[in-house]
Amino acid sequence: MFIQWIKGIDWQKVGIPLAFFTLCFIFTLSSNKFLTVRNLTNVARQISILAFLSYGMTFVIVSGGIDISVGSAVSLISMVTGGMMVSSGNIPYGILMGILCGTLIGGANGLLVSLIQLPPFIVTLGTMTICSGVALLYADGMPIVGLPQGFGVIGSGYIGPIPIPVIIAFIFFLVSAFILRFTAYGRYVLAIGGNEEAVRLSGINTKLIKLIAYVLTGFLTGIGAVVLTSRIISGYPNLGLGMELQAIAAVVIGGGTLGGGYGTMTGTLFGVMMIGVIQNGLNILGVSSFVQMIVIGVIIITSVTYDVYRKKRLAE
Amino acid sequence: MKVALTPIIEMKEISKHFGGVQALREVSIDLYEGEILGIVGHNGAGKSTLIKILSGAYTADTGKIYFRGKEVEIRTPKDSKALGIETIYQHLALADNLNVPANVFLGREIKNRVGILDERSMEKETRQMLERLKLKISSLKVRVLKLSGGQRQCIAISRAVYFNAKILIMDEPTAALGVQETERVHDLMQHLKNEGIGIILISHDLHDVFKLSDRIAVMKNGVLVGIKKINETTKDEVLAMIILGKQEKPLKQN
Numbered sequence: 001m002f003i004q005w006i007k008g009i010d011w012q013k014v015g016i017p018l019a020f021f022t023l024c025f026i027f028t029l030s031s032n033k034f035l036t037v038r039n040l041t042n043v044a045r046q047i048s049i050l051a052f053l054s055y056g057m058t059f060v061i062v063s064g065g066i067d068i069s070v071g072s073a074v075s076l077i078s079m080v081t082g083g084m085m086v087s088s089g090n091i092p093y094g095i096l097m098g099i100l101c102g103t104l105i106g107g108a109n110g111l112l113v114s115l116i117q118l119p120p121f122i123v124t125l126g127t128m129t130i131c132s133g134v135a136l137l138y139a140d141g142m143p144i145v146g147l148p149q150g151f152g153v154i155g156s157g158y159i160g161p162i163p164i165p166v167i168i169a170f171i172f173f174l175v176s177a178f179i180l181r182f183t184a185y186g187r188y189v190l191a192i193g194g195n196e197e198a199v200r201l202s203g204i205n206t207k208l209i210k211l212i213a214y215v216l217t218g219f220l221t222g223i224g225a226v227v228l229t230s231r232i233i234s235g236y237p238n239l240g241l242g243m244e245l246q247a248i249a250a251v252v253i254g255g256g257t258l259g260g261g262y263g264t265m266t267g268t269l270f271g272v273m274m275i276g277v278i279q280n281g282l283n284i285l286g287v288s289s290f291v292q293m294i295v296i297g298v299i300i301i302t303s304v305t306y307d308v309y310r311k312k313r314l315a316e
Numbered sequence: 317m318k319v320a321l322t323p324i325i326e327m328k329e330i331s332k333h334f335g336g337v338q339a340l341r342e343v344s345i346d347l348y349e350g351e352i353l354g355i356v357g358h359n360g361a362g363k364s365t366l367i368k369i370l371s372g373a374y375t376a377d378t379g380k381i382y383f384r385g386k387e388v389e390i391r392t393p394k395d396s397k398a399l400g401i402e403t404i405y406q407h408l409a410l411a412d413n414l415n416v417p418a419n420v421f422l423g424r425e426i427k428n429r430v431g432i433l434d435e436r437s438m439e440k441e442t443r444q445m446l447e448r449l450k451l452k453i454s455s456l457k458v459r460v461l462k463l464s465g466g467q468r469q470c471i472a473i474s475r476a477v478y479f480n481a482k483i484l485i486m487d488e489p490t491a492a493l494g495v496q497e498t499e500r501v502h503d504l505m506q507h508l509k510n511e512g513i514g515i516i517l518i519s520h521d522l523h524d525v526f527k528l529s530d531r532i533a534v535m536k537n538g539v540l541v542g543i544k545k546i547n548e549t550t551k552d553e554v555l556a557m558i559i560l561g562k563q564e565k566p567l568k569q570n
Contacts, residue, residue, distance in 0.1 A: 182432045184425045187414070191422055194411035201409050202423035203397070261413035 015306075016254055016270045023274065027281035034284055041163060047276030048169035049074075049231075051269065052224030053247040054254075055176040056106075056217030058268045061251050062180070063213045064193040064260025065113060065120040070221045070247055072131035073105045074240025077225035079135045082144035082235020091151050098229065099222035105131060106218015110211035128244070135237040144235030155231030165227045172220065177265035189213060193260025249296060250275055253303045257311070274299070322385040323348050324514045325370070325401070325483055330379035332365055339365045342379070343540045345533050347483065347514040352505065354517045354529035357558055361535040363518050367485050370516070371403040372396035400482035404489055409472050412461040416453060417442040419460055420475045445478045449507060466497025470504050477508055484508065484515045490524065502528060522551055536561035 027034040053070045060067045080101040085094025105127060112123040138144075157164045180186035188209045191199045200206045229235060248258075254271030256263030275296060282292045323346035332340040340362045347353050355363045368374045370381070372393040381388055383399050390396050396403075410419045417438040426434045426441070439456055446453060451470050453463065460468055469489060476484060486505075490498040505515060505528060519525050525532060526546065534541040534557040542563040544554065557563060 184427065184431075184433060187418060187422075187425060187433060191411040191414055191418070194413035195409075198409040198411050199422065201405070203394075204423045261411075 016267055016274070020270050020274050020277070023277055023281070027277065027284070030281070031284045034281060037161070039280065039284070041161070041166075043276045043280045044166045045163040046280070047272050048163070048165035049224045049228045050243065050246055050250060050275065051169040051272045052172060052220045052227070053217075053243055054250040054268050054272050055172060055265065056213075056220040057247040057251050058176070058254075058256055058263050058265055059180065059189055059213040060120070060217050061248070061256045061258060062193050062260055062263040063189045063210055064196065065210065065213065066248070066258065067106075067109060067124045067214060067217050068121065068244045068248070069105065069109060069124040069128040069131055070217065071240040071242055071244035072128045072135065073102055073218065073221050074225040074228065074243055075135040075237055076105070076131040076138075077102045077222055078229040078239040079138040079144060079235040079237055081226055081229045082147055083138060085147050085151065086144060089148065091148055094147075094151070095154075095226050098226045099219065102222020102225060103215060103219045106215045106221070107211070109218065110214030113214060114207040114210040138237065139235070141237060143237065145233075147229075147233045147235070149233065151230050152233045153230070155227050155229070155233075165231070168223070168227065172223070173265060173269055176220075180265050185209065185212070190261060193257075193262070246275055246296075249300045252300055252307070255303075255307070257307055258304075262307075323382075324384060325399075326382040326385075327366070327370065328380045328382065330366065330369060330376045330381075332369065332374060332377050338538050340369075340376075340538045343535070343538070345540065345543065347516060349482075349514055350509050350512045351531070352509055352515045352517055352529045354519065354525035354532045355535065356519065356522065356525055356532060356554065357535035357541075360537070362538040363535055364487065365538075366535070367403070367487065367516060367518060370396065371401060371485055400480055401485065402476035402479075402481035402483070403485040403487070404469075404473055404476060405487065410460050410468055413459055415459055416456040416463075416471060419471060420445065420478065422475075424479065445474055449474045449477070449504060451504065464497055465493050466500040469493065469497070469501050473501070473504055473508075477511075477513060482513060484513055485518075486515060487518045488520065489517070491520070498524075522554065526551060526554075534558055 024035075033039060053074070057067060057070065077098045081094045081098030084097040085091060088094065109120075109124055109127055112118050113120045154164055159167055180189065188199060188204055188206075191204075192206055192209055196206055199209075225240065228239060232239075250271035251263060251268050252258065252271070253274055254263070254267030254269070256268060278295060278299070279292055282295065326344075326346040328344050329342040330340055330344070331338070331342055343362065343366055345353065345355075345366070355366070357363050365374060369376045370390065372390045372395050375391055381390055388395075388399060390399070411422065414422070417435070420442045421438045426437045428434050442456055449470075451467075451474060453467055453471075460471065463471070473484070473486075473489070490501050493501065502524070505517075509515060517525065517528060529546055531543055531545050532549065532554055533543045534554060536558065539561070541557045541561050544557075
């Protein structure tokens with residue numbers, strides 16, 4: 001009976017949370033600093049930025065695309081937000097401009113990928129470099145300081161015991177998960193990842209669906225970047241360095257497949273938490289950040305291996 | 317079933333050329349309710365061009381199309397679908413990563429008032445549809461990936477039919493399938509025919525065409541060689557028509 005029970009488990013759903021809680025358990029045993037309210041609150045706040053990027057990345061990856069421009073976009077959005085806020089002295093204006101900037105970057109990616117049908121990797125490699133360049137050009141490579149202090153509330157404030165970024169990230173998690181799981185749009189994103197031609201023949205405007213996925217990513221990246229800019233109350237031209245890879249890693253760890261068709265928002269959220277906890281736990285244990293990079297790399301390869309294995313088994 | 321006097325679809329003197337190549341020269345075919353019309357011929361005979369004009373992928377240079385006796389214009393795939401003409405493509409037109417109801421309702425999902433997908437209704441309707449078409453699929457919740465090629469092709473076909481197709485165009489529907497799987501698709505075609513749906517079947521397999529069709533249209537080099545009733549012809553005769561492109565007096569000496 002026990003064996004039956006084991007066989008009945010859907011590892012695809014259980015595997016990631018199980019790994020996550022095992023990891024938490026190990027860190028708890030290894031250090032008494034890990035399982036404290038203060039530390040966990042801190043981790044939650046840190047990963048909330050990555051969460052925004054990863055939600056968007058989930059849509060894009062599930063639809064069969066990729067967006068490696070989000071990291072550089074964060075840098076550029078940070079500069080735009082900071083610049084606009086300083087020049088106007090108006091906090092909401094700066095925030096809006098930042099989110100708009102992100103949405104436009106997403107729109108540009110989406111148009112190039114869906115209308116002109118360029119490969120997403122190449123397109124976003126291009127926009128990544130462009131965003132990086134513009135971000136550095138914006139203030140000649142210097143950070144933008146002197147933002148209104150009130151702006152810092154978004155990144156550093158609390159509602160009750162919970163950091164505001166965590167609350168925003170959670171709300172957007174619910175919205176994103178809802179879209180992917182319960183709406184026709186989400187269904188089309190998954191279907192396109194599975195067989196784009198079939199979706200097109202069903203009379204669905206696949207180009208529009210893909211365009212929206214990139215726009216969503218840009219929009220969410222905009223929000224993440226604004227929150228992060230608020231946290232440091234300055235525009236910083238290298239703010240998002242390497243974040244695209246973390247976001248992709250989060251989606252893949254969470255069960256999303258590069259090439260499309262599979263992935264859930266809950267999985268991605270666990271992927272994000274996994275990355276956050278690993279970094280935090282290893283920090284607490286005094287493991288250098290260089291070694292952390294290696295650990296995360298190994299985890300990515302492991303989850304992709306598992307994914308490939310699973311696909312093979314399904315195809316039998 | 318074959319008593320209807322006007323054909324459900326009639327293509328009259330259709331011509332089409334691509335650059336200097338005359339792909340079709342005044343080809344006329346018709347199809348009745350509950351009939352399977354096989355179209356055979358070598359590659360480049362114009363079969364695909366002909367059905368692509370019917371499905372709206374191409375437009376004819378000259379010629380007319382009548383739907384139930386009334387002249388219609390088919391300029392886009394949408395026009396064709398609006399008339400109840402559905403095309404089943406050679407490759408499987410399903411998203412393998414989704415389950416059966418999701419595929420059946422792809423592009424016409426049932427939603428509740430706030431726009432949330434109504435999975436339960438879609439599953440229920442899918443079950444009813446499969447029952448009506450006598451298709452057995454153990455679990456609707458599995459990804460289509462886990463089903464056999466024949467089951468998938470059947471789902472693609474029934475999906476087209478379920479949404480009020482009157483005419484099915486099938487281009488090599490079983491080319492990628494094994495014997496048993498082919499049998500499954502054939503059963504479904506027979507069933508659909510009995511329900512009064514007209515089917516145009518393009519196939520290289522003369523055996524299949526003879527088994528399923530009521531009439532056979534033979535094409536060669538963009539010209540209709542002839543249309544034969546299945547019980548008034550033989551495989552040899554049809555083969556001769558395919559090869560010689562002539563109707564009278566085929567190779568009968570040996």
